[in-house]
Amino acid sequence: MHPAPPTVRPVHFWFRGQIQSVTDQPHTRTILQWLREDQHPYGTKEGCGEGDCGACTVVIGTRDDQAPEGLRLEAINSCIQFLPALDGKALFTVEDLAQDGQLHPVQKAMVDAHASQCGFCTPGIVMSLWAERENQNETPDREALCVTLSGNLCRCTGYRPILDAAQAAWKTPCGKLARGPIRQALEQLAAKPSLAYSYSDKHFYAPHTLEELSRLYASNPQARLLAGSTDVGLWVSKQLRELDDIIYLGAVEELKQIHTTPESLDIGAAVSLSDAFSALCTEHEGWGSLMTRFASRPIRNAGTLGGNVANGSPIGDSMPGLLALGGHVVLQRENETRELALEDFYLGYQKTALQPAEFIRTIKIPLVKSDKDGRHLFRTWKVSKRRDQDISAVCAAFSIKLDSLGKIKDARIAYGGMAAIPKRAFHAEAELIGQNLSEEVIRNAMRVLATDYQPISDMRASAEYRMQVARNLLLRLWYEFNERLMPEVIA
Ligand SMILES: Cc1cc2nc3c(=O)[nH]c(=O)nc-3n(C[C@H](O)[C@H](O)[C@H](O)COP(=O)(O)OP(=O)(O)OC[C@H]3O[C@@H](n4cnc5c(N)ncnc54)[C@H](O)[C@@H]3O)c2cc1C
Ligand code: FES
Ligand code: FES
Numbered sequence: 001m002h003p004a005p006p007t008v009r010p011v012h013f014w015f016r017g018q019i020q021s022v023t024d025q026p027h028t029r030t031i032l033q034w035l036r037e038d039q040h041p042y043g044t045k046e047g048c049g050e051g052d053c054g055a056c057t058v059v060i061g062t063r064d065d066q067a068p069e070g071l072r073l074e075a076i077n078s079c080i081q082f083l084p085a086l087d088g089k090a091l092f093t094v095e096d097l098a099q100d101g102q103l104h105p106v107q108k109a110m111v112d113a114h115a116s117q118c119g120f121c122t123p124g125i126v127m128s129l130w131a132e133r134e135n136q137n138e139t140p141d142r143e144a145l146c147v148t149l150s151g152n153l154c155r156c157t158g159y160r161p162i163l164d165a166a167q168a169a170w171k172t173p174c175g176k177l178a179r180g181p182i183r184q185a186l187e188q189l190a191a192k193p194s195l196a197y198s199y200s201d202k203h204f205y206a207p208h209t210l211e212e213l214s215r216l217y218a219s220n221p222q223a224r225l226l227a228g229s230t231d232v233g234l235w236v237s238k239q240l241r242e243l244d245d246i247i248y249l250g251a252v253e254e255l256k257q258i259h260t261t262p263e264s265l266d267i268g269a270a271v272s273l274s275d276a277f278s279a280l281c282t283e284h285e286g287w288g289s290l291m292t293r294f295a296s297r298p299i300r301n302a303g304t305l306g307g308n309v310a311n312g313s314p315i316g317d318s319m320p321g322l323l324a325l326g327g328h329v330v331l332q333r334e335n336e337t338r339e340l341a342l343e344d345f346y347l348g349y350q351k352t353a354l355q356p357a358e359f360i361r362t363i364k365i366p367l368v369k370s371d372k373d374g375r376h377l378f379r380t381w382k383v384s385k386r387r388d389q390d391i392s393a394v395c396a397a398f399s400i401k402l403d404s405l406g407k408i409k410d411a412r413i414a415y416g417g418m419a420a421i422p423k424r425a426f427h428a429e430a431e432l433i434g435q436n437l438s439e440e441v442i443r444n445a446m447r448v449l450a451t452d453y454q455p456i457s458d459m460r461a462s463a464e465y466r467m468q469v470a471r472n473l474l475l476r477l478w479y480e481f482n483e484r485l486m487p488e489v490i491a
Contacts (some may be wrong), residue, residue, distance in 0.1 A: 043123045054153055105171075110125070254268065325397075453470065
């Protein structure tokens with residue numbers, strides 16, 4: 001027999017200098033709807049309603065002992081976040097910035113640099129810059145600011161004056177948030193029992209521990225797991241789907257941890273994409289080129305690695321790299337765990353090996369000992385029409401190990417966008433293993449890619465284009481090996 005469900009209570013979060021208690025809201029009402037329709041400050045705008053344009057950008061504060069005064073501040077898209085997911089957090093909007101009738105330095109810099117025309121994007125841009133300025137003491141260079149603003153679309157002003165304003169905003173040192181009192185308020189919220197929120201006959205649960213989560217899910221296996229809401233949020237905002245009960249993973253501490261063991265990097269399923277990519281880049285520099293190409297800064301702040309893997313989209317961008325590095329997933333159901341190679345996790349188009357009431361607990365990425373001596377090359381590259389905030393036509397990943405004489409000891413190659421699931425290229429791998437690395441050998445592998453994949457044509461790319469790109473990325477790998485990394489090994 002399962003224990004009684006947790007006692008229902010309101011959603012509590014810090015907003016405008018005090019704790020808000022919210023009831024009587026549908027469990028999938030978005031933060032943006034609540035702000036605009038109930039609270040009526042209209043600074044936060046709605047553009048696309050799907051996380052693309054950044055007009056709805058707000059900043060979320062969460063408890064984090066590593067952050068200044070224990071409060072982490074991050075920009076996210078309020079149009080795809082459900083209000084109950086705010087429980088235990090702090091919410092900041094553009095109305096919080098000006099004090100005593102004086103514009104905040106970020107706002108003033110935007111005015112002075114003529115960085116706003118119609119103004120629709122401006123509150124979102126200001127919030128992204130505000131979060132960055134709170135987190136960075138040194139003025140970032142323009143390239144770094146482009147990453148900060150990668151989720152903020154301006155259609156009329158143009159980015160030159162916006163970047164000028166951004167850099168000018170660091171020149172005035174004042175205007176920093178006093179984080180300590182907010183952290184203390186969140187501390188009090190954290191002491192409350194985990195959230196069980198109810199509206200009509202729908203529930204939103206936010207368990208605090210793995211034990212609570214697995215018990216809840218076992219007693220309600222029809223519930224929808226929710227992590228960063230960057231896929232699920234759109235099912236509601238765009239597809240107008242009615243969701244059943246929701247179990248939110250973002251309050252489960254054990255799922256938000258990253259551990260490095262001698263063998264592997266273990267990333268908890270609810271670790272944000274921002275944190276996961278930082279950890280991945282520390283171990284394998286090859287992730288660097290994907291990190292800033294995956295969605296945008298606010299989506300990476302909210303979305304999780306576990307959500308990307310679980311969603312199992314054929315064009316999901318983390319999976320080719322994880323497959324190439326021999327990643328595993330640790331799955332849990334009640335008290336039982338099992339470990340699967342990632343390639344055994346995907347059974348078909350958006351079909352995974354997850355059983356009812358089973359969830360992803362950890363993603364394990366083996367550490368490659370030869371990574372730092374140049375005999376192992378890992379690269380993952382995404383090709384899409386736009387640089388920022390676009391869906392891959394093809395995403396490729398390669399993990400190639402050489403012996404001291406330049407012979408290929410091991411090769412793992414995986415692609416997204418080439419099949420119904422993220423999938424390894426076994427024929428191309430076999431063509432490489434045991435051969436001395438040379439352009440000819442790479443070109444042979446490029447040819448046999450046609451036996452590994454039969455890509456489809458869709459609005460993003462034709463089948464022919466996809467195959468050509470997939471082949472050319474293998475050639476790019478050869479150039480990286482040949483010219484940059486191992487000229488002394490390759491004859
Ligand atoms: C504007 C925009 C841009 C995007 N760009 C990219 C991109 O460039 N590349 C890319 O790959 N994706 C992209 N995405 C998709 C999305 O951001 C990613 O798939 C993200 O990693 C999903 O994680 P999440 O935590 O938000 O998942 P959620 O939306 O919370 O959940 C997604 C699915 O996974 C399930 N789930 C979540 N966690 C677990 C778990 N631990 N165990 C079992 N099931 C679980 C949920 O039930 C749901 O079915 C984009 C999305 C948006 C809105
Ligand atoms: S309204 Fe466009 S990202 Fe939210
Ligand atoms: S000022 Fe009009 S969209 Fe940016």
